[in-house]
Amino acid sequence: MSRQDLPHTFKLMTVWLLVGLVIFLGFKAWEREREASRFQLAGQTIVLTRGADGHFHWPGRVGDIEVDFLVDTGATSTALPQALAERAGLTPLGTVRTQTAGGTANGFAARADITLDGGVRADRLMVAVLPNLGAPLLGMDVLGRLHFSQKPGELRIEAKE
The missing domain is CATH 1.20.5 (Single alpha-helices involved in coiled-coils or other helix-helix interfaces)
Known part of the structure; x- marks a missing residue:
């Protein structure tokens, strides 16, 4: 060269x-x-578009920690991964044993301040904290307070009146 x-x-x-x-x-x-683009606010209606993984995701926060909640209409309560709960400074209140899609899981209960994009809040919500949970799950304890409807690829959410 x-x-x-x-x-x-x-x-x-x-x-x-x-x-x-x-x-x-x-x-x-x-x-x-x-x-x-998976989250849009159209007036008072929140529109979630199905993600590439086939699920609906709702951005929000646990305390001051930004998270991407997986919307789980089959979950009775909201559940958080243990690592997220520790970062958010959640205090264990007792043990829990819960049924998940993967079987029985043991963890602890805690109270968390949940804020979702679009102005939805759940203060001091009792949540299950599970050590092997892959993503935070938003359950019916929050979703049940809202009116939602689904079209192919889209979930529309409004506050109940």
Whole structure:
């Protein structure tokens, strides 16, 4: 390789690195836009669009921690992963044993302040905290306070009057 080849090779590598960076940043922007479009507020109606995983997700917070709740109309109560509960500073109030899709799970009960995008709140909600839960589940203890209807790929939610 001569001295003249090095600048040409360096230029080609730089161009390919820049192309790769542009593709990566474009993908990340597309991904962020797709996630943001799953939640919309249309007046007083919250519209959730089914995610790529086939589930509805509702962004919100447990205390000050941002989370993406999985809407679970088959769950009686809201459940949180133990790692999230610890980050949010939740205090165990006693043990719980619950039935999940994966079988029986042991954990603890705690009270949590839940805030969902669109203005829905559940203060001091009793939640189940489970060590092996993959994602926070929003159960009927919160959803039952709301009126919701489903169309293919869309869940519309309104406060009950």
